[in-house]
Structure formats: C-alpha cells, structure tokens
Amino acid sequence: MSDSKRMAVQTRFRPVQRYVWSGIAAIALTLITATSSKVFAAETTIVIEGCSLFDSESATLVPDQTVVVRGSTIIHVAGKNNIPEIPADAVRIDGRGKYALPGFIDAHVHVVHVLDYAHVTGDELLPLYLAAGVTAVRSTGDEVVAATLVARFAAAHPEFCPRVFTCSPLLDADPPIHRDIGRAITDPLLVPELFDDLERWDITTVKIYAGTSRPVGRAVIEESHRRGLFVTAHLGRYSAQDAVMDGVDGLEHIWSVFNYVIPPEIKNQPGHRGRLSLNSPVCESLVTELAQRKVFVDPTLAVFRNMILLPDVAGIHDHPDNALVPKRLREFWPVYLRRTGCPQGGSLEDRQLEFAKYLELTGKLYRAGVPLLVGTDSPEPQVTPGFALHQEMEMLVQSGLPPAAVLKAATLTNATVLGEHERCGSISEGKVADILLLSKNPLDDIRHTRSLELIMHHGIMCQPQALLERVPSE
Numbered sequence: 001m002s003d004s005k006r007m008a009v010q011t012r013f014r015p016v017q018r019y020v021w022s023g024i025a026a027i028a029l030t031l032i033t034a035t036s037s038k039v040f041a042a043e044t045t046i047v048i049e050g051c052s053l054f055d056s057e058s059a060t061l062v063p064d065q066t067v068v069v070r071g072s073t074i075i076h077v078a079g080k081n082n083i084p085e086i087p088a089d090a091v092r093i094d095g096r097g098k099y100a101l102p103g104f105i106d107a108h109v110h111v112v113h114v115l116d117y118a119h120v121t122g123d124e125l126l127p128l129y130l131a132a133g134v135t136a137v138r139s140t141g142d143e144v145v146a147a148t149l150v151a152r153f154a155a156a157h158p159e160f161c162p163r164v165f166t167c168s169p170l171l172d173a174d175p176p177i178h179r180d181i182g183r184a185i186t187d188p189l190l191v192p193e194l195f196d197d198l199e200r201w202d203i204t205t206v207k208i209y210a211g212t213s214r215p216v217g218r219a220v221i222e223e224s225h226r227r228g229l230f231v232t233a234h235l236g237r238y239s240a241q242d243a244v245m246d247g248v249d250g251l252e253h254i255w256s257v258f259n260y261v262i263p264p265e266i267k268n269q270p271g272h273r274g275r276l277s278l279n280s281p282v283c284e285s286l287v288t289e290l291a292q293r294k295v296f297v298d299p300t301l302a303v304f305r306n307m308i309l310l311p312d313v314a315g316i317h318d319h320p321d322n323a324l325v326p327k328r329l330r331e332f333w334p335v336y337l338r339r340t341g342c343p344q345g346g347s348l349e350d351r352q353l354e355f356a357k358y359l360e361l362t363g364k365l366y367r368a369g370v371p372l373l374v375g376t377d378s379p380e381p382q383v384t385p386g387f388a389l390h391q392e393m394e395m396l397v398q399s400g401l402p403p404a405a406v407l408k409a410a411t412l413t414n415a416t417v418l419g420e421h422e423r424c425g426s427i428s429e430g431k432v433a434d435i436l437l438l439s440k441n442p443l444d445d446i447r448h449t450r451s452l453e454l455i456m457h458h459g460i461m462c463q464p465q466a467l468l469e470r471v472p473s474e
C-alpha cells in the first residue's frame with residue numbers, strides 16, 4: 001500500500017468502527033461485576049510497575065518500565081526515574097520480572113464461516129480469542145449481516161470479547177466457490193455499485209477470491225483505494241504477478257505467492273511442490289516486487305499445516321488446543337475435512353516436504369523485506385480460535401523470523417492493515433489499553449507467549465482461566 005493509500009485507510013470515516021469504539025467506551029464507563037474480568041470506573045487508574053516492555057516500533061524489550069492506564073487509555077509509559085505521581089487509590093500491579101506486550105491481533109479469522117455448518121454462533125467462541133491474548137481480530141470473509149452482529153456483540157462485551165473488524169464477502173466468479181460467504185461479480189462496470197452496497201456495511205477489508213478475473217480484480221483494487229479500503233486477495237485465476245502490478249495491498253495464504261512461482265514444465269510432476277527451488281528467476285522476481293511494493297503477505301501457516309496438509313498427524317489432530325472448542329465444532333472438523341478433500345498432496349512424506357517449502361518461502365519473504373502479517377484462518381479444522389495464533393507464531397520462528405519480528409508483526413503490523421495503528425498495536429501513551437503480562441520472556445522462546453498472567457482489554461483486566469470457562473464445552 002502506498003503512503004497515500006495508507007493515509008486514506010487511516011483517515012476514512014468508518015461508521016462501524018465508530019460504533020465499536022464508542023460502544024466499548026460506554027461500557028467502560030460503567031462499573032460491572034463479572035466473574036471473568038474486573039471492570040473499573042473510567043477514572044480508575046491501573047499501574048503496572050517495573051516490567052520489561054516490548055516496544056513494537058523498535059521490536060526490542062525495554063527494561064524497568066511503568067505503564068499507567070486510566071479508564072481505557074494508556075496515559076503514561078515511563079522509566080523508573082520519570083514515574084508520574086500515582087493516585088492513592090490506583091490499582092497497582094507488580095510487573096517486576098514480567099513482560100508487557102501489546103494485545104495480539106489475528107489478521108485472518110472467520111466469525112461465521114465453518115461455524116455456521118457446525119451450529120455454533122461466533123459470539124460463543126469470542127472469549128477463546130481473548131483468553132489467548134488476542135484483543136482484536138480481522139474477519140477475512142463471512143456472511144456480512146451475521147458478522148456485523150458478532151462485531152456488535154463483541155463491542156458490547158469487551159470484558160470477554162476481542163474487537164472484531166469485518167470484511168466484504170469473498171468477491172468471486174459466478175457461482176462463487178463458497179456459496180455461504182461468496183458474492184459473484186463478473187462485470188468490472190458493476191464494481192462501483194457493489195461498493196455502494198458494501199460501504200453501508202462498514203467493512204474494513206475487501207477480499208478478492210480465487211475465481212476473480214483480472215479485469216474485475218483490477219476494478220476492485222481501484223474502487224477499494226478510491227474509498228480508502230484495504231484490499232487483500234486469496235488468489236486463483238488472477239495471478240500474483242498481475243495482482244501486485246495492479247496494486248493489491250495484501251495477499252492471504254502462502255499459496256497466493258507459492259502457486260505463482262512454479263515453472264510450468266514441472267507442474268505435472270508428482271511431489272513437485274516439496275522439491276521446488278525457490279531460487280528460480282520467477283520466484284526471485286515476484287519476491288522482489290512484493291518487497292518493493294510493500295505488499296502485506298499473511299502466510300496463515302497454521303491452516304496449511306493443521307488442515308490442508310497434515311491433519312492426519314497425531315500431534316496435530318490431538319493438539320491440546322483443540323480440546324478448548326465446543327464439542328459441536330470439534331466433531332464437525334473431521335466432517336469438514338472430508339468434504340474439502342483434506343489432507344491434500346499425496347504421501348505423508350510429500351506433504352511434509354511441501355509444508356517445509358512454505359516455511360522456507362515465508363523466511364525468504366521476511367529476509368527480502370516483505371511485510372508479513374500473523375493470521376491463522378480460525379476456526380478451520382484444528383485451527384483453534386486464539387490459541388492457533390501461538391502455533392502460527394511458532395511456525396514463523398521456524399521459518400526464520402526472530403521472535404521480536406514475529407511479535408511486531410502480530411501487533412503493530414496487523415494493526416496497520418486495519419488502519420488502527422494510531423489506536424492499538426503498541427503500548428504507547430494515548431493508545432487504547434490492550435496489554436498482556438507474561439511471566440516468561442518471549443524473546444528467549446516464542447512459546448513463552450503462552451505464559452499469560454493477565455490480559456487487559458480496553459482497560460479491563462481479564463483472567464485467562466475465567467475466560468476459558470465462558471466457552472461452552474458441548
């Protein structure tokens with residue numbers, strides 16, 4: 001996204017978000033007694049004293065910091081020699097030996113899709129995200145009325161829900177691949193009219209899907225930019241080279257890069273994906289374009305490993321995170337896998353080699369300077385809402401990213417594509433108080449992001465275990 005496009009995304013008037021933020025502010029003014037969280041009156045001051053603070057701008061840990069929150073806002077971040085006077089009635093939290101991070105954002109979730117088939121409503125799973133330290137999610141394609149209702153529910157219950165940002169339906173061929181969340185658009189001349197409708201749903205993201213042709217894709221990109229919307233794509237018919245040339249802002253899934261760097265002469269060879277060279281001219285050229293144009297790539301490694309390639313590996317289908325979702329969803333996952341023909345890709349060895357290539361390409365994108373997002377594709381099979389983000393972060397480290405780069409991507413970069421980096425994504429004065437307190441250093445081992453002691457969402461203190469207890473077990 002160019003600077004002018006980014007500015008348009010930042011400054012565009014978005015009524016749903018106005019609703020979301022003002023709804024939360026109204027709630028935060030009220031003193032609520034809840035089992036899962038402590039909500040104080042807006043003027044209450046909360047102080048986290050003496051913590052190591054992850055500065056997501058510089059991707060470094062700053063020792064011995066004190067964070068002062070009043071109501072829903074961070075009002076001071078200071079070293080030990082600059083601490084302002086603390087009111088006598090402030091709630092004080094001893095942060096010594098602990099690590100404060102901005103709340104995580106999951107850049108690729110569905111709050112209706114998949115759940116609709118499993119007779120689960122999106123609101124039932126929202127506490128799982130917050131229990132995992134995910135304080136905001138970007139929907140990347142859902143039935144728009146239902147997703148809007150889930151977003152409103154989340155805004156009304158910040159004490160157990162993350163913020164939900166909504167997306168267009170998947171803009172696709174006719175008929176669309178996913179009939180529950182797709183919208184057919186085949187004539188570029190009809191794109192402005194489609195956007196007149198979409199705009200009234202107050203979406204944050206526009207998503208191009210696999211059946212879209214180049215002329216329609218180009219019209220969608222132009223119209224998105226005209227209206228200050230971020231446009232991302234799960235590519236199929238429209239090639240990565242063309243979409244990047246046409247100015248797409250983001251690409252969803254590592255396939256949206258990988259599938260366009262396979263030389264035609266090897267496409268019919270069995271197992272070729274796991275043996276592909278990523279040093280070919282076509283790969284180098286696409287990676288360079290992505291880096292130069294700063295196209296955001298959201299690899300969503302969790303869904304490729306867990307659902308598409310390796311769901312038959314015991315450690316994946318029996319992963320302890322999977323037990324956290326309601327039984328209705330857990331029992332539906334194998335049905336959905338059968339319906340979608342997963343796992344894909346031949347023998348287990350071939351599939352493992354293929355997944356290793358996705359990690360290799362992700363590392364290559366990072367080293368080239370392509371901005372990466374952290375998204376999961378929850379709640380696709382075995383991609384547990386909230387907790388899959390920790391799996392995703394582990395896989396990004398396996399791909400070659402330093403833990404600090406992963407944490408920056410999961411906070412500040414993800415906030416940027418929502419146009420929200422002025423309000424969240426770092427622990428900074430004036431930003432909303434979405435803060436995690438960890439007992440172990442995540443820069444030593446990315447798995448330490450699971451050592452969550454406290455989750456503060458919009459200035460409300462939540463306990464992880466109490467949030468988990470809100471999720472239905474059946």
Ligand SMILES: [Zn+2]
Nearest residue numbers: 108110140377
């Ligand atoms: Zn998805």
